[in-house]
Every structure is written in C-alpha cells, then in structure tokens.
Amino acid sequence: KQEVTQIPAALSVPEGENLVLNCSFTDSAIYNLQWFRQDPGKGLTSLLLIQSSQREQTSGRLNASLDKSSGRSTLYIAASQPGDSATYLCASRIGGNTGKLIFGQGTTLQVKP
Amino acid sequence: SQTIHQWPATLVQPVGSPLSLECTVEGTSNPNLYWYRQAAGRGLQLLFYSVGIGQISSEVPQNLSASRPQDRQFILSSKKLLLSDSGFYLCAWSGTGNTEAFFGQGTRLTVV
Numbered sequence: 001k002q003e004v005t006q007i008p009a010a011l012s013v014p015e016g017e018n019l020v021l022n023c024s025f026t027d028s029a030i031y032n033l034q035w036f037r038q039d040p041g042k043g044l045t046s047l048l049l050i051q052s053s054q055r056e057q058t059s060g061r062l063n064a065s066l067d068k069s070s071g072r073s074t075l076y077i078a079a080s081q082p083g084d085s086a087t088y089l090c091a092s093r094i095g096g097n098t099g100k101l102i103f104g105q106g107t108t109l110q111v112k113p
Numbered sequence: 114s115q116t117i118h119q120w121p122a123t124l125v126q127p128v129g130s131p132l133s134l135e136c137t138v139e140g141t142s143n144p145n146l147y148w149y150r151q152a153a154g155r156g157l158q159l160l161f162y163s164v165g166i167g168q169i170s171s172e173v174p175q176n177l178s179a180s181r182p183q184d185r186q187f188i189l190s191s192k193k194l195l196l197s198d199s200g201f202y203l204c205a206w207s208g209t210g211n212t213e214a215f216f217g218q219g220t221r222l223t224v225v
Contacts, residue, residue, distance in 0.1 A: 042219065043119075043219045046213055046215060091157075098145065098162060098164060098170070099147075101159070101214055105156045
C-alpha cells in the first residue's frame with residue numbers, strides 16, 4: 001500500500017530565502033508525481049507534474065525533482081515571497097488509467113515579510 | 114480550456130438529513146472523476162472514482178454514495194448524514210493515462 005510522507009509539517013522562513021519541501025513515497029511503482037498548492041479554505045491548484053520517466057520539472061521559481069529509486073521528490077522554491085504562503089501537497093499517481101492519487105499530509109509554509 | 118465546477122461552497126446540515134453535492138467538468142470528454150475528503154488535520158482521502166458513465170468505484174466503506182449520470186457530472190450523496198461526515202469535499206478530474214489532475218474549489222460540509 002502506497003504511503004506518502006511530507007516533511008516538515010510546517011515551515012516558516014523570511015522573505016527571499018530559497019527553500020526545499022520534501023516528499024517521500026513507499027512504492028516506487030508510480031506513474032507520476034504531482035505537487036499542489038492549497039490556500040486556506042480553497043481547493044488544490046496544480047503546480048507541477050513529473051512523469052515517472054522524468055527527473056525534474058520547472059515552472060518559474062519552482063523546481064520539482066523526482067528520484068523513483070529512493071522514493072523521493074523535492075519541491076524547490078527560489079526567492080520565496082509572502083504570497084507563497086500556503087500548504088503544499090504532493091501526490092503520487094498509482095493505478096494506471098484509474099488515476100488515483102495518494103496524498104501526503106502537506107507542508108504548511110509561512111513566508112514572513 | 115477545461116474547468117471544473119463544484120457546489121455549494123459551504124453547507125450546514127443537521128444529522129440525519131440527506132446530502133447532494135454536485136461537480137461538473139467543462140471542456141473535456143470522458144474524464145476520470147474523483148471525490149476526495151479532507152478532514153481537519155488529516156490528508157486527502159479518496160472516496161470514489163469513476164472512469165465512465167455509471168461506473169463508480171468506492172475506496173472506503175462509509176455513509177456516502179456517488180453517481181455519474183452524465184459524462185461530465187459527478188454527484189456525491191448521502192441518505193442520512195452523520196456527524197463524522199463533516200469535512201471538506203473536493204471533486205477532481207483527470208484525463209486517461211498519466212495526465213495531470215485538477216481540483217474544484219471544494220465544499221465545506223458541517224453536520225450539526
């Protein structure tokens with residue numbers, strides 16, 4: 001059974017700092033891994049999708065990496081801003097065409113001005 | 114472009130009352146559809162998924178049911194709500210294959 005873990009659960013950094021959020025999964029037989037952002041009381045916004053054959057994906061100040069062999073993914077945020085404050089969730093996709101996502105508990109990020 | 118609509122945004126219901134949450138997707142056909150629940154302090158739990166009209170798979174035994182009467186419509190229901198049904202319900206869709214998943218804005222359900 002796939003289990004996804006995110007460390008740390010919460011993180012507070014000063015504005016401008018570069019930071020890394022960690023995601024680990026127990027079963028390396030994933031189809032892809034997706035990172036989401038969730039603002040309080042809102043739905044999930046997709047940030048980056050990494051296919052199982054890929055090593056990393058980049059979007060603006062965000063870079064996500066995937067190492068299937070070690071069961072790890074990281075989300076790197078460069079030059080953090082107060083607007084980056086949110087909960088970040090990673091999810092591994094299992095089950096082929098059914099597309100089921102298994103989520104971690106999330107990391108709540110606070111960027112202080 | 115594809116969009117996903119979910120309503121209502123918030124709902125307060127008494128114990129024992131029925132429930133109907135609706136989700137629709139626009140701009141795509143034959144999507145995979147999902148209902149997730151996010152309880153306070155817990156991660157997202159997959160409740161139901163559907164790969165086609167009338168095809169519903171349940172992930173966990175519970176007081177809820179789901180239906181897909183049309184290709185792009187997914188409904189979450191209950192005949193009698195329990196206090197433990199309170200939570201944040203999220204609908205999502207993805208294409209077939211290893212494609213990206215997209216979520217609606219969620220429904221905050223409080224059972225009192």
